[in-house]
Amino acid sequence: MGDGLAGRASELVRPYRAVLASRVRAQRAYRASFRADLFGTAVVGLTELAEVVVLFSAANGTLGGLDLMQALLVFGLAELAFSNADMLFGHVDSLARQVRSGTVDILYLRPQPLLAQLVTSDISLRRVGRSALAVVVLVVALVVNDVDWGPRAVALLAMSLVCGFAIFCANFVTAGGLQFFLLNAQEVTNAFVYGGRHASTQPATVWVRSITVIFGFVFPMAFCAYLPAMLLLGEPGAEWLPAWLGWYAPAAAAWAWTVALLAWRAGVRHYQGGGG
């Protein structure tokens, strides 16, 4: 029975695995280009890091209740979760181009779920460069900051990375669902996909009320890094986002995915075909 189930599961994922493996091989074929890409994504991560370092160094000790090292913990958590999500789900963001050119029709014809096909249609290995930088920042921040290590801290860290990853992935899927409606107005989704990434690296204490509503709850970016980091550091958090909320990161991730799947379903049903 168990063997049969495993066999069926492997049969189910086989086509996805074949596509992904071909994408991985393709990206490794041009080694010089791949190395340049790896370097490029690391540089992008580095400039994001530079922003945090410049801002918090210019501050008089602390900014929004955090010092530079505490801010780097928030940054490391957010950046690692985002970069991993971007690697696996980032290409969902380019769906608008496929909708415009009509190539989405092909996905409708295959006997597999549309979203599963789209997600597994590509993987951006070059983003490993950015993830690697995020890991370095995170490790340094975890070592330098005064974290009370124990099972609680380890569980928090693991939960934060998994839930942060899930929330960022959900944002990409929400954006994908909206692309079916927006077509040329793709930048609407940049507001919460990349704006959300930006927000997740900030201390929530500096947010104006409208941003607290949007990125604290509607798109729960505060749950990706800021709140778990405040729990790890034993800091109180922000007025509307106290640190204890960090334990509810799984609920935030579930909420983000509910929104994402609803947006996706609406988008898929709205699509009328490319007329090909």
Add this chain to the structure above:
Amino acid sequence: MRVYARILAAGFRTQSRYLPAAFAGLLANATFGLLKSGILLTLVDDGGGELDGYTAGTMAAYVWLSQGLLGSVNIWSLPSSAERIKSGDIAVDFLRPADVQLASIADDVGRGLFALIPRGLPSVGVGVLLVGMAMPAQVLPYALGAVSLALGITLSHALAYLLGTAGFWLVEVRGLQVLYMGVAGLLTGLITPVWLFPGWLEAIAVATPFPAVMMYPIDVLSGRTTGTDALWLLAVQAGWLALALAAGQVATRLGRRTLEVQGG
């Protein structure tokens, strides 16, 4: 000269057909503007209301002017000419009785200038209404600012064109573009004002053309830099523009000799 003016006007009109895209961009700019003003204004507040010459009002002006300019300057993407170099369509452009470089830049600048209407002005409006950004009361900063803005926008497209010419020698310029995007984003002062950088990084930034794209126009327009200092910034911008155009011209001529067009 007239032909380039007409290409510029055509670019302006082309962009006017993409209004939903412009408003979508405005929404993204406004979101980022709110995120940036939250942290930057806290920074000024913590510094006792003043930081490196910025007050709450001038910092807000920096945030909303920089967000408003994003539809007009190009610091992220390859210009359409790069796509044509890659596909070989540029060979057709070489046959036309207009300079490839100038025509391409004129088209992009025309589009950029139009974007000031649906993206630039509303962004400044949001800044004035929501966060009370400070704008100068005299006329001169606006006059100088308009010139500085035009120079900055043109420079950004001239630099992007130069980046695209790398395609004459490289098959894939994406790695280069990603690199450019990262460096330019930081050094134009889009992420944080260049003047908040630590000394060594500020020195590096000022030695590149990037602050002339965005930081200088914002300083002149917001009245942060005035008088002869403002004229000096304009001269620096003009100098970088001349350099970028000359380099682009040389790259285009050299590239033309190496251009290989495949197919029949």
